[in-house]
Amino acid sequence: MIIALLTDFGNKDWFVGTMKAVIMRINPNVKIIDITHEITPQDIRQAGFVLWNAYKYFPEKTIFVCVVDPGVGSERKIIAVETPKYIFIAPDCGLLDFVLSEVQILKAVYVENKNYFLDEISSTFHGRDIFAPVSAHISRGVDLSEMGSEASLKVPEKMFVEVTGLENYEGEVIYIDRFGNLITNLKSPVEVDGEIRVKDLIIEKISRTYSDVKSGQAVALVDSSGLIEIGIRNGNAKEVFKVKEGEKVFLKVRKI
Amino acid sequence: MIIALLTDFGNKDWFVGTMKAVIMRINPNVKIIDITHEITPQDIRQAGFVLWNAYKYFPEKTIFVCVVDPGVGSERKIIAVETPKYIFIAPDCGLLDFVLSEVQILKAVYVENKNYFLDEISSTFHGRDIFAPVSAHISRGVDLSEMGSEASLKVPEKMFVEVTGLENYEGEVIYIDRFGNLITNLKSPVEVDGEIRVKDLIIEKISRTYSDVKSGQAVALVDSSGLIEIGIRNGNAKEVFKVKEGEKVFLKVRKI
Amino acid sequence: MIIALLTDFGNKDWFVGTMKAVIMRINPNVKIIDITHEITPQDIRQAGFVLWNAYKYFPEKTIFVCVVDPGVGSERKIIAVETPKYIFIAPDCGLLDFVLSEVQILKAVYVENKNYFLDEISSTFHGRDIFAPVSAHISRGVDLSEMGSEASLKVPEKMFVEVTGLENYEGEVIYIDRFGNLITNLKSPVEVDGEIRVKDLIIEKISRTYSDVKSGQAVALVDSSGLIEIGIRNGNAKEVFKVKEGEKVFLKVRKI
Numbered sequence: 001m002i003i004a005l006l007t008d009f010g011n012k013d014w015f016v017g018t019m020k021a022v023i024m025r026i027n028p029n030v031k032i033i034d035i036t037h038e039i040t041p042q043d044i045r046q047a048g049f050v051l052w053n054a055y056k057y058f059p060e061k062t063i064f065v066c067v068v069d070p071g072v073g074s075e076r077k078i079i080a081v082e083t084p085k086y087i088f089i090a091p092d093c094g095l096l097d098f099v100l101s102e103v104q105i106l107k108a109v110y111v112e113n114k115n116y117f118l119d120e121i122s123s124t125f126h127g128r129d130i131f132a133p134v135s136a137h138i139s140r141g142v143d144l145s146e147m148g149s150e151a152s153l154k155v156p157e158k159m160f161v162e163v164t165g166l167e168n169y170e171g172e173v174i175y176i177d178r179f180g181n182l183i184t185n186l187k188s189p190v191e192v193d194g195e196i197r198v199k200d201l202i203i204e205k206i207s208r209t210y211s212d213v214k215s216g217q218a219v220a221l222v223d224s225s226g227l228i229e230i231g232i233r234n235g236n237a238k239e240v241f242k243v244k245e246g247e248k249v250f251l252k253v254r255k256i
Numbered sequence: 257m258i259i260a261l262l263t264d265f266g267n268k269d270w271f272v273g274t275m276k277a278v279i280m281r282i283n284p285n286v287k288i289i290d291i292t293h294e295i296t297p298q299d300i301r302q303a304g305f306v307l308w309n310a311y312k313y314f315p316e317k318t319i320f321v322c323v324v325d326p327g328v329g330s331e332r333k334i335i336a337v338e339t340p341k342y343i344f345i346a347p348d349c350g351l352l353d354f355v356l357s358e359v360q361i362l363k364a365v366y367v368e369n370k371n372y373f374l375d376e377i378s379s380t381f382h383g384r385d386i387f388a389p390v391s392a393h394i395s396r397g398v399d400l401s402e403m404g405s406e407a408s409l410k411v412p413e414k415m416f417v418e419v420t421g422l423e424n425y426e427g428e429v430i431y432i433d434r435f436g437n438l439i440t441n442l443k444s445p446v447e448v449d450g451e452i453r454v455k456d457l458i459i460e461k462i463s464r465t466y467s468d469v470k471s472g473q474a475v476a477l478v479d480s481s482g483l484i485e486i487g488i489r490n491g492n493a494k495e496v497f498k499v500k501e502g503e504k505v506f507l508k509v510r511k512i
Numbered sequence: 513m514i515i516a517l518l519t520d521f522g523n524k525d526w527f528v529g530t531m532k533a534v535i536m537r538i539n540p541n542v543k544i545i546d547i548t549h550e551i552t553p554q555d556i557r558q559a560g561f562v563l564w565n566a567y568k569y570f571p572e573k574t575i576f577v578c579v580v581d582p583g584v585g586s587e588r589k590i591i592a593v594e595t596p597k598y599i600f601i602a603p604d605c606g607l608l609d610f611v612l613s614e615v616q617i618l619k620a621v622y623v624e625n626k627n628y629f630l631d632e633i634s635s636t637f638h639g640r641d642i643f644a645p646v647s648a649h650i651s652r653g654v655d656l657s658e659m660g661s662e663a664s665l666k667v668p669e670k671m672f673v674e675v676t677g678l679e680n681y682e683g684e685v686i687y688i689d690r691f692g693n694l695i696t697n698l699k700s701p702v703e704v705d706g707e708i709r710v711k712d713l714i715i716e717k718i719s720r721t722y723s724d725v726k727s728g729q730a731v732a733l734v735d736s737s738g739l740i741e742i743g744i745r746n747g748n749a750k751e752v753f754k755v756k757e758g759e760k761v762f763l764k765v766r767k768i
Contacts, residue, residue, distance in 0.1 A: 002536060004529065010434035011267065011523065014310035017260065017291035021314040024258060024289065028315065033536065035529035041435055042490060054526035057640065058533040059540065070490055073465030123465035125480035128313065178522035179553055209585030209635035224637035234554060234582055266690035267523060270566035273516065273547035277570040280514060280545065284571065297691055298746060326746055329721030379721035381736035384569065 001139045002031050002059055006051055007067040007127060008039035015125070019067075019132040022118065026136035033058075042070040044095045046245075049175050052098035052159075053225050055086065065135045066090040073123035078111040078130060079151050080144050087144070089135055097156035105153065112148030160227070163188035169251040171228075173198065173243055180236030184249045186228040193255040196220045198230060198248070201241055210234075257395045258287045258315055262307055263323040263383060264295035271381070275323075275388040278374065282392035289314075298326040300351045302501075305431050308354035308415075309481050311342065321391045322346035329379035334367040334386060335407050336400050343400070345391055353412035361409065368404030416483070419444035425507040427484075429454065429499055436492030440505045442484040449511040452476045454486060454504070457497055466490075513651045514543045514571055518563055519579040519639060520551035527637070531579075531644040534630065538648035545570075554582040556607045558757075561687050564610035564671075565737050567598065577647045578602040585635035590623040590642060591663050592656050599656070601647055609668035617665065624660030672739070675700035681763040683740075685710065685755055692748030696761045698740040705767040708732045710742060710760070713753055722746075 003023060009015035016037050023030060035054050039047045047068040055064060062085075069076075069091045077092040083103040089111065090096050111130065114121075116137045118129045134147065161171045163186050171186040182198065196203045203220040206228070213219045215234045218241075223229035228251065231237045259279060265271035272293050279286060291310050295303045303324040311320060318341075325332075325347045333348040339359040345367065346352050367386065370377075372393045374385045390403060417427045419442050427442040438454065452459045459476045462484070469475045471490045474497075479485035484507065487493045515535060521527035528549050535542060547566050551559045559580040567576060574597075581588075581603045589604040595615040601623065602608050623642065626633075628649045630641045646659065673683045675698050683698040694710065708715045715732040718740070725731045727746045730753075735741035740763065743749045 004533070012292060012294040013433045014291055014306045015434075017289055018310045018313045020289050021260070021310065021318075024287070025313070025315045028287075031536070031540075033529055033532050035526055036524060038524040041492075050526045054530045054533065057530045057537070059537045062533075071467060074467030122480035123477065124485075128480065177525045178527075211583060211586030221635065224634035224640065229636075236553075268548060268550040269689045270547055270562045271690075273545055274566045274569045276545045277516070277566065277574075280543070281569070281571045284543075297748075327723060330723030378736035379733065380741075384736065 001027070001029070002033055002062045003135050003139055004033045004035055004058055004062055004064045005037070006035040006039070006047060006064065007037045008041045008043065008047065009037045009067065009127065011037055015127060018128050022128055022132035023136040026133055027139050030136065030139045039068050042068060044068055044070070044093050046175065048095045048098040051095070055099055058086070060085045063087045063135050063139055064089065065131050066095050067127040067131050068095060069093070069126065072126050077151070078126070079153065080109050080111050080134070080138070080147055081105055081153070082107040082144050087138060089131060092151070094156070098159050100153065101156045101159045107144050108151040108153050109144050110148040110151045113146060116142065116147065160185050160187040163192055163228070163251065163253060163256070166253050166256065169253065171249045171251065173245050173247045173249060174227075176238045176243070176245060179231070180238035181223075181229050181231040182237050182241075182243055183223060184228045184230070186249065186251055187226055188222050188228050189256065190222045191256060192222065192253060194251055194253040196228065196230065197250040198243060199241060201230075203230065257283070257285070258289055258318045259391050259395055260289045260291055260314055260318050260320045261293070262291040262295070262303060262320065263293045264297045264299065264303065265293045265323065265383065267293055271383060274384050278384055278388035279392040282389055283395050286392065286395045295324050298324060300324050300326070300349050302431065304351045304354040307351070311355055314342070316341045319343045319391050319395055320345065321387050322351050323383040323387050324351060325349070325382065328382050333407070334382070335409065336365050336367050336390070336394070336403055337361055337409070338363040338400050343394060345387060348407070350412070354415045356409065357412045357415045363400050364407040364409050365400050366404040366407045369402060372398065372403065416441050416443040419448060419484070419507065419509060419512070422509050422512065425509065427505045427507065429501050429503045429505060430483075432494045432499070432501060435487065436494035437479075437485050437487040438493050438497075438499055439479060440484045440486070442505065442507055443482055444478055444484050445512065446478045447512060448478065448509060450507055450509040452484065452486065453506045454499060455497060457486075459486065513539070513541070514545055514574045515647050515651055516545045516547055516570055516574055516576045517549070518547040518551070518559060518576065519549045520553045520555065520559065521549045521579065521639065523549055527639060530640050534640055534644035535648040538645055539651050542648065542651045551580050554580060556580050556582070556605050558687065560607045560610040563607070567611055570598065572597045575599045575647050575651055576601065577643050578607050579639040579643050580607060581605070581638065584638050589663070590638070591665065592621050592623050592646070592650070592659055593617055593665070594619040594656050599650060601643060604663070606668070610671050612665065613668045613671045619656050620663040620665050621656050622660040622663045625658060628654065628659065672697050672699040675704055675740070675763065675765060675768070678765050678768065681765065683761045683763065685757050685759045685761060686739075688750045688755070688757060691743065692750035693735075693741050693743040694749050694753075694755055695735060696740045696742070698761065698763055699738055700734050700740050701768065702734045703768060704734065704765060706763055706765040708740065708742065709762040710755060711753060713742075715742065
């Protein structure tokens with residue numbers, strides 16, 4: 001059984017190690033995989049996007065524990081959601097929207113049953129006091145229905161701009177990765193071709209791979225998650241083009 | 257059996273991975289949990305404080321291996337300490353003071369027995385050559401008394417300022433976490449109320465949770481480790497108030 | 513069975529977690545150890561050097577998966593190499609040169625057999641689509657000869673400057689670690705003594721350990737990998753001497 005962790009806790013403090021300690025105390029046989037802990041503090045949308053890129057590669061029955069939680073200590077609720085393959089636990093703040101927009105929800109509950117929390121609950125570290133022990137108990141076979149009352153989730157709106165025809169599309173830079181690649185919310189089949197524009201940069205075609213252009217040149221392609229991405233071969237597009245997340249991106253489709 | 261690692265080795269070089277390799281070669285069945293490797297280089301007090309925040313959440317019998325070691329290669333000694341629940345291994349430089357100030361010491365030895373070291377001992381990487389193999393052998397059941405002669409440890413002085421009455425207390429910022437929260441060495445029950453001051457900032461009350469104030473406002477509360485902490489809701493107090501570790505903090509208790 | 517990961521993927525994005533997910537789906541019993549994911553993007557030589565420092569401490573049969581891959585999506589090949597103790601998988605770009613310069617190659621193949629890849633192969637994330645599943649299948653016992661045709665590897669040239677006599681040697685700073693220590697490519701027995709120079713800094717002797725000099729003073733010594741290293745006791749040589757990787761280093765041997 002695997003628990004996958006996704007937080008904005010960073011790797012500097014004791015937060016992640018302590019969550020793992022709590023999990024191992026309850027279920028010594030679980031395996032823990034870190035997705036990342038370097039989500040920009042309190043950036044729920046980024047967390048949801050990162051989760052979306054990763055989740056479908058995990059073994060079935062993986063429990064995803066997502067702690068990016070600006071409302072910790074407030075009345076915000078925590079949800080646990082069962083889908084055909086996985087279980088997701090997160091604050092009820094939209095973090096799961098990217099995932100839930102494309103999977104079937106079998107069961108969704110509010111995490112309320114203090115029997116599965118640590119004995120003392122702080123007001124600032126629910127990752128340790130609630131998320132970790134709850135996920136560990138679920139990994140030992142406790143059913144979601146034990147955790148609390150049924151949750152009413154809003155089915156999230158469409159999360160991407162689907163590129164399907166010979167039209168003009170407007171999207172935005174949704175994420176910038178370590179290499180400075182600008183990942184857009186334009187979701188597209190790999191056969192697409194067209195002109196893409198962000199700020200003053202115009203790229204005339206959509207390539208298949210970085211090596212279709214020369215080193216140092218800008219390139220657009222459909223990335224490993226099916227999204228249109230703008231990069232520089234062997235370079236850093238973020239730094240060269242001074243683009244931030246949220247920047248508008250325009251696509252004129254020529255062929256699909 | 258769990259080995260928990262705490263170092264200032266960072267995550268950039270090969271140091272941590274190599275320690276894990278040595279451990280796994282000696283005991284393939286041990287589980288390794290990282291507390292952190294991002295301790296400020298050679299900051300023993302910070303390491304001790306981070307350890308103190310984390311250790312009590314680990315399963316019993318966990319072996320804590322702490323390598324923040326400015327004196328590596330010198331005559332400084334390495335100690336291994338057994339307490340009712342855990343074993344701690346660290347340079348004999350005060351790193352364990354926070355923990356040892358609140359637990360019973362059952363046994364303490366100097367780590368001297370070269371039979372449990374790697375065959376070749378470098379003068380710069382005892383994490384790999386001594387700490388890793390010694391912890392792995394202990395995790396396989398070797399008793400501490402095998403490791404070397406009895407150590408005489410000074411019982412550490414009180415590590416925190418205990419807030420117990422309607423008085424004025426002076427403490428300091430002892431740690432600043434990833435979110436920019438200013439953690440003080442004022443240890444306090446959650447029912448405390450009063451006025452807290454750091455530099456020019458005066459906070460009139462001690463709240464229960466971040467969401468007791470509006471987004472962007474300063475807040476003081478008792479944190480998840482029982483220490484008074486100053487933060488900004490959905491913000492970064494370190495950046496806004498330009499406070500560093502060591503800054504004095506003044507508390508006038510009104511109610512307790 | 514252990515899979516050791518070495519990449520330039522960083523710890524911010526979902527890349528490493530996703531590789532681990534793919535590995536665990538194919539072989540749930542494998543143990544994964546991170547060497548590092550913070551290799552400077554696309555710096556093949558650095559990756560090879562880091563691997564060289566770490567690999568020999570791993571348990572026998574460890575599979576090393578190295579993904580620093582500027583040519584991903586191009587015609588560059590992936591190689592898998594079996595040595596008496598280990599298996600290495602990497603792009604065929606010289607990353608393994610440091611290691612292969614000192615071990616026997618028992619078998620070397622190009623990784624070509626799509627039966628061991630994920631079903632869909634992106635053009636940008638072969639870590640997930642090829643390296644991870646191939647390593648997992650090998651960890652389950654698939655022989656390298658199943659992976660593809662025999663590879664013709666150029667035996668790498670000597671990777672270090674071997675210090676063996678009373679001569680003058682010219683080397684360079686090959687790596688700077690987290691502590692700011694300047695690691696050179698001068699490979700030397702610990703008994704060496706002499707004068708070492710980098711930029712305007714002259715160090716008159718080669719010490720045995722950092723504590724041979726006073727705090728704040730420059731020191732040269734033979735490091736834990738057998739290479740001459742220049743540091744500052746309890747300080748950061750990189751910052752003080754403004755030295756970068758590639759800087760020339762001159763050694764006059766006085767005694768050996």
